[in-house]
Amino acid sequence: MFALKTTWFALSLFAQNAFGEIYRHNHTQSYSANLLQESMDWMDMYYDSDRAYLFSLDATALTHDTRASVWYAAGLLARNENDDAEQAVRIVRNVVGAQFKNESLQWFGNYQIYPEEPTVGTKQYQPSIYNTWDPNWRGFIGTTFVVMLEEFPHLIPEDIQEYMIESLFNTTIGDSYRVGGVDDDNLYPAYSNPSIMRAFVSGWVGRRTNDSNMTTAGEAYAKEIIDLFKRDNTLSEFNSGTYAGVSLFALTLWAKYMPETSLMGQYGAEMIRYTWTSLGELYNANLRNVAGPWDRAYGFDMNRYLSILALQMWTLVGKEKAPVNAKPYLMGHKNDFAISPLISILAPYHNTLVPPTTLSSLHAFPETHTVNTSAFSPPYDIYPRNITAWLSPDLTIGAESFSETVVGGPAKNPSSFNPAVIQWARKDGSVGWMSLYAQVYALDVDVGDGYLEVSYPQGNSSSHFSFLVGTSGWGGKRDVASWADVEGLRVNVSGTVDLEYEVSFNGLRGGKGKVVNDFEFWNFTYGMPEGGMGVPRVRLEVEVV
Structure with a gap:
């Protein structure tokens, strides 16, 4: 039987x-x-x-x-x-x-x-x-x-x-x-x-x-x-x-x-x-x-x-x-x-x-989870890139630690290499995004529930962090002067950087710089405080609103 x-x-x-x-x-x-x-x-x-x-x-x-x-x-x-x-x-x-x-x-x-x-x-x-x-x-x-x-x-x-x-x-x-x-x-x-x-x-x-x-x-x-x-x-x-x-x-x-x-x-x-x-x-x-x-x-x-x-x-x-x-x-x-x-x-x-x-x-997002993996691209990587991503229903945060012989990843292209990325759902159904612009040979990252922390182990007092932030949805603000103006995301910033930041616009028809891969964006740039001696580090704590 x-x-x-x-x-x-x-x-x-x-x-x-x-x-x-x-x-x-x-x-x-x-x-x-x-x-x-x-x-x-x-x-x-x-x-x-x-x-x-x-x-x-x-x-x-x-x-x-x-x-x-x-x-x-x-x-x-x-x-x-x-x-x-x-x-x-x-x-x-x-x-x-x-x-x-x-x-x-x-x-x-x-x-x-x-x-x-x-x-x-x-x-x-x-x-x-x-x-x-x-x-x-x-x-x-x-x-x-x-x-x-x-x-x-x-x-x-x-x-x-x-x-x-x-x-x-x-x-x-x-x-x-x-x-x-x-x-x-x-x-x-x-x-x-x-x-x-x-x-x-x-x-x-x-x-x-x-x-x-x-x-x-x-x-x-x-x-x-x-x-x-x-x-x-x-x-x-x-x-x-x-x-x-x-x-x-x-x-x-x-x-x-x-x-x-x-x-x-x-x-x-x-x-x-x-x-x-x-x-x-x-x-x-x-x-x-x-x-x-x-x-x-x-x-x-x-x-x-x-x-x-x-x-x-x-x-x-x-x-x-x-x-x-x-x-x-x-x-x-x-x-x-x-x-x-x-x-x-x-x-x-x-x-x-x-x-x-x-x-x-x-077909359907399963549940909140974390992904840990790595990838290796010799001869450009000194050691394998260590990758961590945290995914929730309306917010994803992913980043990789690396030490390389080039700036901009193995393709040597800062416009296509995105070592730290945040994406979130906005109320109009569109997707908000933020990406750290690649400017350094080495990056250390920490990713978890609602936060991204990035630091430059080879950085110094002249280092800068540039976060490219996507423009608002159709009905959102056309002008962005601070984190408070970013649609759909509450952002709290801390770290060894000078917390006074600069916001500029890169647009199709003008602004401080050109678009990247056809995308317009706001550039949030942080520098180090005058005389700052610590490792350049910035932590973003984010929440979808």
Whole structure:
């Protein structure tokens, strides 16, 4: 009898799990189809059928854009209506035809940023990494070609497939020229999103072309990435709305397309699960934001700038529950909406790897909790960055302690590195935010229930703390002169700093400085008192009101 009951329970549990998988599968199909349709409808308006390129999504005097065109081509194959496949082939032929072919140059095997540009390396158009040429485009375009070849070979003529393989072979060789710290390149295994793409393309192309050197190189690079990840099961490029999204995309390629004999095939799915577990713990569904700190962010509120992570959430919980505006193409950093076809194509597989607890947290905030983890980005980090975040239903506080060889995080960009962040719910339904502007090589933090404390262990009497504070909601105060004017948050400040602070405005049309990532803000700046000798330290005690 006991055995029968156990069997019945097991069958019942199996039935529940099976129903859950069917439910998830059906919704993924619907949500991903919706994402594909909306993004393609938008890009259709930019397609230049005469040139077989997408016009620049910034609409800059009718120039075109190479990477977005390739992403659009993948979407054309996925949609496959009327002459979509024919147009995709035209785009591919154009992009491969313009690939850089001089093996002696640093940008060999890379792709044009836009087809109208002068020849990189000429006297009038000097090579400038991440400006006149972007080495990461090998990874973005190369991985897109692989997805097209894997998912839609029946829509691509044989000669074009061979053309794409030749292009991928060249881009893999060119990517092997990249060495962190050499020729202004910053590609280390800790630069998660391009490094994961690099390992994959090398391993995939090596197997496809029977080139054992490429295969071995891809596996060796993947091992370095995996070893860094396994230290605390986190991406080195931690908690980025944009680049966590790219890393998850690239890890999906590891998991889906690489064989079990590959380290990438063995670890891809596991790394996706751990990454989503971390993101789920840091996500506040009430605010529709992943709590800080953010290693590389292109905004301070995911409801107002377009993040690739939000596109993946769209395929998991639907557009209305994801941190996406009803009109995504109006958001900050909107051009990333062009990667949507790739997210949509991979969603049916990728979403099976998202843990149930994470999926639940994307639907509803669970309960007040604290997250402790770490991430490591050599050679820039002297020791791993220690991360703490405290999340409640209407308030999140997250920060990281670090000691680095650069200012502005591993990306060396103070505008995208947000080492200490507070977000809160405002009565009008909008999200208030505050971020510590990165100005130092080292930071110590303490985070807990309603407070954030930050200090500069290497600071001195000339040190300053700058807290960037978002502007008010639609009906809030237009002018802010003190903490009392900040909408929705009561703030009490203490520490070794001079408690007399300066407030300035950075706006689209004026103020003391420029906007950061399209966001206007008020800058609350604290200095040290005259003759102050202690460690610069400031403590914010905050309460939502």
